[in-house]
Amino acid sequence: MKVILDFSVIPMGVGVSVSKYVAACEKVLQDAGLKTKLHAYGTNVEGEWDEVFAAVKRCHEVVHELGAPRIATNIRVGTRTDREQTMEDKIHSVESKLAN
Numbered sequence: 341m342k343v344i345l346d347f348s349v350i351p352m353g354v355g356v357s358v359s360k361y362v363a364a365c366e367k368v369l370q371d372a373g374l375k376t377k378l379h380a381y382g383t384n385v386e387g388e389w390d391e392v393f394a395a396v397k398r399c400h401e402v403v404h405e406l407g408a409p410r411i412a413t414n415i416r417v418g419t420r421t422d423r424e425q426t427m428e429d430k431i432h433s434v435e436s437k438l439a440n
Contacts, residue, residue: 347415348382351408365399
């Protein structure tokens, strides 16, 4: 099943700056070959359910390996069965309505 997921991994107990942990997680997503879009407070990921969730798990593993003793992750997931939809499709749909 295809999924579009939005998530943010929040390392706890590592200080104020978390960019090195975010970068490590982004590398995990790239290595997994998933389609992603980084934004200011998280990442959108598109792909097959099992592959996407395996990458989220790997992000947790890597962030812990970097020294974060605790991680909180926020996840939103969307799936469709009526048709295929990409992240870009969703954005274009809203943008087309704004243009009217």
